[in-house]
Amino acid sequence: MTMAMTTGASAGTTLGASAAEKGRYFGAAVAVNKLSNSTYTTILNREFNSVVAENEMKWASNEPQQGVFNHSSGDRLVSHAQANGMSVRGHTLLWHAQQPGWAQGMSGSALRSAMINHVTQVATHYRGKIHSWDVVNEAFADGGSGGRRDSNLQRTGNDWIEAAFRAADAADPGAKLCYNDYNTDGINAKSTGIYNMVRDFKSRGVPIDCVGFQSHLGTSLASDYQANLQRFADLGVDVQITELDVMTGGNQANIFGAVTRACMNVSRCTGITVWGVRDCDSWRGSDNALLFDCNGNKKAAYTNVLNALNAGPGIPTTPPTTTPPPTDPPPTTPPPTTGGCSASVSLNSWNGGFVASVKVTAGSAGTNGWNVSVTLPSGAGVTNTWSATASGSSGTVRFASVDYNSRLTAGQVAEFGFQGTGSGAGMTPTCTAS
Numbered sequence: 001m002t003m004a005m006t007t008g009a010s011a012g013t014t015l016g017a018s019a020a021e022k023g024r025y026f027g028a029a030v031a032v033n034k035l036s037n038s039t040y041t042t043i044l045n046r047e048f049n050s051v052v053a054e055n056e057m058k059w060a061s062n063e064p065q066q067g068v069f070n071h072s073s074g075d076r077l078v079s080h081a082q083a084n085g086m087s088v089r090g091h092t093l094l095w096h097a098q099q100p101g102w103a104q105g106m107s108g109s110a111l112r113s114a115m116i117n118h119v120t121q122v123a124t125h126y127r128g129k130i131h132s133w134d135v136v137n138e139a140f141a142d143g144g145s146g147g148r149r150d151s152n153l154q155r156t157g158n159d160w161i162e163a164a165f166r167a168a169d170a171a172d173p174g175a176k177l178c179y180n181d182y183n184t185d186g187i188n189a190k191s192t193g194i195y196n197m198v199r200d201f202k203s204r205g206v207p208i209d210c211v212g213f214q215s216h217l218g219t220s221l222a223s224d225y226q227a228n229l230q231r232f233a234d235l236g237v238d239v240q241i242t243e244l245d246v247m248t249g250g251n252q253a254n255i256f257g258a259v260t261r262a263c264m265n266v267s268r269c270t271g272i273t274v275w276g277v278r279d280c281d282s283w284r285g286s287d288n289a290l291l292f293d294c295n296g297n298k299k300a301a302y303t304n305v306l307n308a309l310n311a312g313p314g315i316p317t318t319p320p321t322t323t324p325p326p327t328d329p330p331p332t333t334p335p336p337t338t339g340g341c342s343a344s345v346s347l348n349s350w351n352g353g354f355v356a357s358v359k360v361t362a363g364s365a366g367t368n369g370w371n372v373s374v375t376l377p378s379g380a381g382v383t384n385t386w387s388a389t390a391s392g393s394s395g396t397v398r399f400a401s402v403d404y405n406s407r408l409t410a411g412q413v414a415e416f417g418f419q420g421t422g423s424g425a426g427m428t429p430t431c432t433a434s
Contacts, residue, residue: 012310015291015302016049016086022264023315025050025087025131025271029243032056032073034281035080039296043277050131051081052089052242052273054283058098063118066102071125078129089242089273090130092137092180093119094164096151104152109403112156116167123171132176132240134212135168136161142183146193147383157402158385161197162206169207180212180242186222187231196419198235204357204417212242216275216284219247221255226262233268243275245282245289246301256291257304264312339363341408343372343429354380354424357417358388358399360431362408367433369406370414372399374429380422388416 012018019026027050034040044051055061056073063069081088094115106114123133139161141149148154161179168177179198184191194211201208211232222228229239241263246255263269276282280294291302340363345356360370375396376382382390388399397418405414 012306015047015306015309018306018309019271020049021314022309022312024263024269025273026309027051027086027089027271027273028277029054029091029273029275030077030080030277031281032077034277035076040277040281043292043296045084048086050087050089050271050273051077052091053077054276055098057090057122058092058095059103059118060098060100062122064100066100066114067117069121069125071122074126078126082129087131088126088129089240090123090126090133090175091242092134093122093168094135094153094160095137096139096149096153099152107152108156111152112160112163115153115156115160116163119164119167120171123168123175127172128174130172130175132178132210132212133168133172134180134242135164135177137180138182139179140181140190140193142190144189146189146196148193162201165201165207176209176238177207178210178212178238178240178242179208180214182214182216182243184213185215185217185228186224187228191228195232195235198232198237200417200419202235202237208237210238210240210270212240214243214275215241215245215259216243217246217255217259219249219251219255221258225259226265229262229266229269233266238268238270239263239266240270241272244272245275245284245287247284248279248288252289253300253304256301257308260305260308261312264308267313267316270315339365339433341367341370341431341433343431345374345427345429347424347427354420354422356420356424356427357415358429360401360405360408360414360416362410362412362414363433364410365433366410366412367401367406367408369434370401370408370431371434372416372429372431373397374399374427376420377423377426380420380424382418382420385416385418388418390418 012021015026026048028048030051031054053074062071062074078088139149141147153160165177181194198208232239246252263272274290276290278292278294279288279290282289291299342361343358345358347354347356358372373396376394382393382397391398408414
């Protein structure tokens with residue numbers, strides 16, 4: 001479900017047409033109950049070639065009772081899009097907010113099972129109808145840590161995001177699978193934490209295709225906005241501007257134009273979505289943060305966006321060349337395994353950090369559980385762990401199996417991983433089985 005590249009030299013006269021001429025989309029967030037407003041739908045149908053539901057595809061809306069799904073509002077939006085030649089972004093499969101009450105009261109393995117079932121059922125329902133899914137939304141914390149947000153989803157285990165992406169891929173393999181977040185407009189601790197996760201996912205074959213940048217902006221734009229988009233694109237994922245709106249004021253039109261130019265200058269920036277149609281439809285109220293006023297008149301920001309779309313380059317017909325990450329030493333070879341278990345580690349390193357992928361191989365007796373000990377080099381520390389639980393974060397760190405990978409038959413392999421700061425070179429894991 002790609003945007004068709006049109007031919008012809010004439011500049012597009014609407015946002016969607018101009019974006020499509022350059023192989024991209026230009027979309028809007030839609031409140032389905034406003035589709036009965038003629039001013040609203042006239043603008044929507046004329047200007048945009050992509051839509052996303054503001055709320056109708058969120059967990060509280062489409063699974064109000066556990067196992068009881070209601071897709072009527074989401075289906076209405078999809079039908080409107082199909083009737084008007086628009087693509088659809090799916091928003092969002094998992095988010096710590098707007099969960100139904102029954103999910104808010106769950107935890108641990110019960111919540112993990114419920115969330116994977118939700119991803120599977122919703123993505124299966126819309127299979128083949130969604131261009132890009134925001135599989136996980138806003139899972140990283142604000143501030144300087146670059147780490148995960150504490151939530152009931154995060155407390156099911158640090159691998160919950162990976163599990164969600166794998167479930168979405170199995171349910172709808174044709175859709176682009178995105179991670180989406182805010183306050184990531186420049187190169188900062190939060191965007192770098194997400195960057196490190198995406199890099200890890202790509203290195204391990206986790207199915208992630210795109211990263212969404214919400215871009216709810218004030219009166220200025222980060223000077224490294226385009227560079228930030230580009231560094232993610234260089235990892236081999238598409239980037240999308242997913243929830244763009246800008247505070248009104250003397251700089252609004254300039255910021256809208258600058259964001260559009262930045263996207264056009266990054267060949268893997270495949271589209272832009274504004275979060276609403278008219279100022280009075282915006283969640284930001286008196287900020288008047290969109291491209292049309294309440295009467296449907298085009299604002300100065302609209303003209304700047306359209307000009308930037310028409311002036312920008314198209315998406316190349318051949319994939320962009322990406323620079324491979326630094327080459328790490330080959331994985332250590334585990335010793336011959338008889339009883340017990342053995343472990344080997346491979347590294348994906350960069351300046352100041354690394355991701356370690358550890359393979360645990362069961363010996364001839366199999367395992368009912370396993371523990372892996374790793375002595376980190378001086379100055380190194382563990383920041384995230386998935387598919388295992390960690391005791392300690394520096395020095396000698398002990399990783400224990402979790403429920404779903406503790407029992408291994410003879411020769412069977414389990415994998416877990418961790419992210420660290422500093423250098424991971426020279427680590428040699430040891431494994432004991434129970």
